[in-house]
Amino acid sequence: MLKIEKLSYQVQGQNLVDNVSFQLPAPCRVAIVGLNGAGKSTLLNLIAGTIKATMGHIGFNQFMPSEQEYFEQCGYQAADMSAFSHLTGREYLELSCQLKNICDLSAIDKVVKVWDLQQLEIPMKKLSQGNLRKLMIAQAFLGEPKLVLLDEPSQALDPVEQQRFIDNIQQAGKYTLCLFSSHHINESVEIADYVLMFHHGKLIAQLALSDKQQLWLTSRLSLSSMQKLLPDLQVQCTHTNHSIYLYRVKLTPNYENDFVTQQLKCADSQYQLLGSSKNALMPLFTLLANQKL
Numbered sequence: 001m002l003k004i005e006k007l008s009y010q011v012q013g014q015n016l017v018d019n020v021s022f023q024l025p026a027p028c029r030v031a032i033v034g035l036n037g038a039g040k041s042t043l044l045n046l047i048a049g050t051i052k053a054t055m056g057h058i059g060f061n062q063f064m065p066s067e068q069e070y071f072e073q074c075g076y077q078a079a080d081m082s083a084f085s086h087l088t089g090r091e092y093l094e095l096s097c098q099l100k101n102i103c104d105l106s107a108i109d110k111v112v113k114v115w116d117l118q119q120l121e122i123p124m125k126k127l128s129q130g131n132l133r134k135l136m137i138a139q140a141f142l143g144e145p146k147l148v149l150l151d152e153p154s155q156a157l158d159p160v161e162q163q164r165f166i167d168n169i170q171q172a173g174k175y176t177l178c179l180f181s182s183h184h185i186n187e188s189v190e191i192a193d194y195v196l197m198f199h200h201g202k203l204i205a206q207l208a209l210s211d212k213q214q215l216w217l218t219s220r221l222s223l224s225s226m227q228k229l230l231p232d233l234q235v236q237c238t239h240t241n242h243s244i245y246l247y248r249v250k251l252t253p254n255y256e257n258d259f260v261t262q263q264l265k266c267a268d269s270q271y272q273l274l275g276s277s278k279n280a281l282m283p284l285f286t287l288l289a290n291q292k293l
């Protein structure tokens, strides 16, 4: 399990990651979405241990990012691909194996095959952006780590490679916790079991995409009014800007969407149902982009 507790990262008094807490089971596939500058890369850097949190705690299977065991269980593809650019792809994969104490070099053959890596004998600086990205993603999977962090992995991949990425992550998600940032909502919906939505460094929604027994809505009703209106349901306010609230409502078999919408129609003419499960993602993201949250 990946457990993040009250995580913050400050630079010059500004919270780039702001009091973030969540837990994710392993294995599973998780997309991190949010507008440009929301803090997705910063969060991945913190989890990878390349930067140190100002406050809070990160734990994966009892290990922390500062420990060698954590490093060996964690594969990371950073957004910045300039490091080691003088090495050939093969030299880079061999070095990665050394750093992670992977003695069986057949691990390299495996990722070369799964990711269909080409041009392994030329310096990485001569690779196209897409082929370089593929190499960096592949190295994150060396030795089948239990936690894989990918920063905008599908950026620069052509359509064939994008599909390979989707197929491979779906497969890898059976044995590893894959956490990836993405600007592609369709891709996130297709691959992910969970979506973490970030806004101004804050985690504003954690969606379990396979869970159909919940729905997301915005309303002008306060949390206490909403709880009075839906007393038999678990109602959680995940975000507010003081005039509009974002709610997660956990349905029970006796109370379906229709019941909730009927109740809301009477009480709040301005509510907006964002949908449930996978349908929720695009409307939520549109709300974000329009800065209504």
Ligand SMILES: Nc1ncnc2c1ncn2[C@@H]1O[C@H](COP(=O)(O)OP(=O)(O)OP(=O)(O)O)[C@@H](O)[C@H]1O
Binding pocket: 011, 016, 034, 035, 036, 037, 038, 039, 040, 041, 042, 043
């Ligand atoms: N070293 C730094 N010093 C100061 N500010 C920084 C630093 N690194 C990042 N930031 C700022 O932190 C915020 C979050 O950046 P981050 O790269 O994590 O966002 P992101 O969600 O990954 O964005 P994008 O989708 O554009 O890649 C941005 O406003 C960025 O300008």
